[in-house]
Amino acid sequence: MAEMQEVNFAPDYSVPPGEILEEYLESASMTQAELAQRTGLAAKTVNQIIQGKASLTQDTALRLESVLGRPAHFWNQLEAEHQEYLARARATEREREQLEWLKRFPINKMQELGWISTQKDRRAQLHALLQFFGVHSSCQWAKVWEHHQVAYRQSQRFKAEAEAVSAWLRRGELQGHARDCTDYDATAFRNLLKDLRGLTRESPEVFQAQIQERCASAGVAVEFVPSLPGTRVSGATRWLTPTKALIQLSLRYRSDDQLWFSFFHEAGHVLLHGKRAVFIEGGNGLDEHKEDEANRFAADILIPPREWQSFVASGQPTLAQVRDFAEQLGVAPGIVVGRLQHESIVGWEWGNGLKQRFQWDHE
Structure with missing residues (x-):
């Protein structure tokens, strides 16, 4: 005989215990008020269970067993399955929201730089991103990094x-x-x-x-x-x-x-x-x-301010004078050029040949 294989069944729907309870009341021609009286529960509690606004507790299951004849584990199982369904639904929604949140990050560049592991699956990328930030979810990310974003909220x-x-x-x-x-x-x-x-x-x-x-x-x-x-x-x-x-x-x-x-x-x-x-x-x-x-x-x-004032006192210097002044100060000539440009003593194109240009290794 062929060996039976286990099949994981995760239904995409759930029947709240309150709906089953309401059907039992109808078949027994019993009102909610009468059930409340027979079980000792508050009428409001019975109504909330039937409306799906309150959970069916183990104590309530025992009371229903005495009144309606179905064992407590029947009601407990209904409640457990329903709560599991709701939990899975919430988890699915959170994952959907987080996958949307993932799109707001330059994931490809972060992978290229080696900041997070290279993954093609979006869920694996999400997991890697959360590990990178050291948080459980996008909600925790928002709380942890909120104060770093203050400077950016002022501008669309x-x-x-x-x-x-x-x-x-x-x-x-x-x-x-x-x-x-x-x-x-x-x-x-x-x-x-x-x-x-x-x-x-x-x-x-x-x-x-x-x-x-x-x-x-x-x-x-x-x-x-x-x-x-x-x-x-x-x-x-x-x-x-x-x-x-x-x-x-x-x-x-x-x-x-x-x-x-x-x-x-x-x-x-x-x-x-x-x-x-x-x-x-x-x-x-x-x-x-x-x-x-x-x-x-x-x-x-x-x-230093004194040296600077003396250097610019005569107006725009020559490139040779910039080199000599930088040598005296012990700084790169490009720094002197940048200061001259910033203070509009020279134009932004003047002297750029004296600046060093940098590039990242990965580029």
């Missing part, structure tokens, strides 16, 4: 991109947590920033490792994270723990003057502003006063 232009921004921030967070750092020391961090200016003259192969190592010695994790489509973020600053700050940089802007200004700008936030604040450069809704403070901090660290 950024509204649909909050998911990509959160993924970029999460990647930086994971890298930052993995980096060994000493406890934060504000004095040590401020002092080393002046020395880091010299790294602006180096290639990424040299400066990236050095800036990360030296900042880690002062309690600041510096992470370079490629931007995702739609993020439009150049940098971010936040505190991972009370003793560990995170500076996260993208290569949204690919020239050395912009990258280094972004770094020192974020360093200004670390030194000047509170540990509870989150700064995401590139969106709306930022504190203009604190942004101005961070901008001034970065400008003055890269090129």
Whole structure:
């Protein structure tokens, strides 16, 4: 005889116990009020069970067994099957909603960068994305990442991109947590920033490792994270723990003057502003006063005010003068060009040949 194979049966419908109970009452010519009187249940409770607004408890099942003659396990089984059906329906709806939520992320790019495992099945992609964020569902994602999206709620232009921004921030967070750092020391961090200016003259192969190592010695994790489509973020600053700050940089802007200004700008936030604040450069809704403070901090660290005023006192310099001035300061000439352009002393096309251009390894 052929061996019987087990078949999993998951019906797409369920009959609420209340409907069966109502049929029994009709066949017994018994009203709800009479059933309530015979069982000792409140009339309202009987009505709610029949309407499907209340569950049929085990105690109620025992009472129905005495009055209607069907064993308690019959009623308990009806209730259990109905609750399982409702739970599956809710799970299916949640999955449908989460698969729609999945579409709002640049999954292909995240897979390409190795941030999540490469999967073709959408449910597997959803699972990988939730693991990446360390949350159970899209609802938990919203609660965890809500405060990081404040800067983007002010603009319709950024509204649909909050998911990509959160993924970029999460990647930086994971890298930052993995980096060994000493406890934060504000004095040590401020002092080393002046020395880091010299790294602006180096290639990424040299400066990236050095800036990360030296900042880690002062309690600041510096992470370079490629931007995702739609993020439009150049940098971010936040505190991972009370003793560990995170500076996260993208290569949204690919020239050395912009990258280094972004770094020192974020360093200004670390030194000047509170540990509870989150700064995401590139969106709306930022504190203009604190942004101005961070901008001034970065400008003055890269090129001290007295030296700058002396350099521009005679008007537009020559390219040779820019090179000499940068050499005296110990910074890359592209940084001087960028400052001249920003202050409209020269045009935006002037001197760009002195800037270094960067590119991510994966590109």
